[in-house]
Amino acid sequence: MTIEKIVSILDARVLCGEDKLSLVVKSACCSDLMSDVLAFVNEKTLLLTGLTNMHVLRTAEILDLKCIIFARGKVPSDEIIERAKQMNLVVLTANKTMFTCAGLLYEGGLRGAAMTWDEEKEEVK
Amino acid sequence: MIAESFSVEKGDYLRAGEASTKMKNMLKKLGIGGSVLRRISVAAYEVEMNLVIHSFGGTLSINVDGDYIWLISEDIGPGIPNIENAMREGYSTADEVAQGMGFGAGMGIPNMKRNADIFNIESELNKGTKISMGFLLGGGNGE
Numbered sequence A: 001m002t003i004e005k006i007v008s009i010l011d012a013r014v015l016c017g018e019d020k021l022s023l024v025v026k027s028a029c030c031s032d033l034m035s036d037v038l039a040f041v042n043e044k045t046l047l048l049t050g051l052t053n054m055h056v057l058r059t060a061e062i063l064d065l066k067c068i069i070f071a072r073g074k075v076p077s078d079e080i081i082e083r084a085k086q087m088n089l090v091v092l093t094a095n096k097t098m099f100t101c102a103g104l105l106y107e108g109g110l111r112g113a114a115m116t117w118d119e120e121k122e123e124v125k
Numbered sequence B: 001m002i003a004e005s006f007s008v009e010k011g012d013y014l015r016a017g018e019a020s021t022k023m024k025n026m027l028k029k030l031g032i033g034g035s036v037l038r039r040i041s042v043a044a045y046e047v048e049m050n051l052v053i054h055s056f057g058g059t060l061s062i063n064v065d066g067d068y069i070w071l072i073s074e075d076i077g078p079g080i081p082n083i084e085n086a087m088r089e090g091y092s093t094a095d096e097v098a099q100g101m102g103f104g105a106g107m108g109i110p111n112m113k114r115n116a117d118i119f120n121i122e123s124e125l126n127k128g129t130k131i132s133m134g135f136l137l138g139g140g141n142g143e
């Protein structure tokens, strides 16, 4: 699914990365707990979250995520948007709850990111 | 051998994560990528956040040595009273400040253990905690 389509499904506002809306996102994850994101996300995906602090960006940087969506209409500080620009991230804000955002994206055809350890556990142990 | 060390301050949420992202960029420049880079970066970030959230301060260092990359975190206290508990998914003593920032799932240490090829934790109450993680270059966990 292109980010452009996500913007239209969620009726979202683009906070930065307007030039990258044609990027394709294959899966999504949704959490306010960064360790959960770090534990379960294995692919370059999009993150839907209600947190708007620097650690969301750090998590995105660690995992090479491409797109962050802030739910409940949250808008982070200018400093955070500036940093997101430097990281070449697309950042959106959607004026809906996290549940509704996730539901709409799922309905639109987007699926969850694979849980990292589902596939790897067998090989590891 | 390439080695680099970063000091990490207690409660410094503003800079927290800087050391791990610097390490990640350093490894990228050395031509390390893919799954091993992701595993090292995730473990580094988790261990760095623990220094900020739970310790009195410490250092995070990285050594690139032959086939292994070593990530070592050492702090000056307070130590972990029960390592078995700390290793359990969902166990957390994170305070409200940390929780408000998206931490405290109790997933950090289990996460480090899963990502590293070699994981070792030692802790002494009132002294400190040392975590050493080894990552095999080419052909390790989930490669």
Ligand SMILES: Nc1ncnc2c1ncn2[C@@H]1O[C@H](COP(=O)(O)OP(=O)(O)OP(=O)(O)O)[C@@H](O)[C@H]1O
Binding pocket: A035, A036, B046, B050, B051, B053, B054, B055, B075, B077, B078, B079, B080, B086, B087, B091, B092, B093, B094, B102, B103, B104, B105, B106, B107, B108, B109, B110, B129
């Ligand atoms: N360096 C440390 N010094 C003292 N205690 C620690 C240290 N690192 C971890 N702990 C203890 O171990 C517990 C578990 O750590 P872990 O990283 O798994 O979870 P967390 O940090 O509480 O939450 P999360 O990592 O999911 O945000 C912590 O809550 C804390 O009590």
Ligand SMILES: [Mg+2]
Binding pocket: B046, B049, B050, B104, B107, B108, B109
């Ligand atoms: Mg932790």
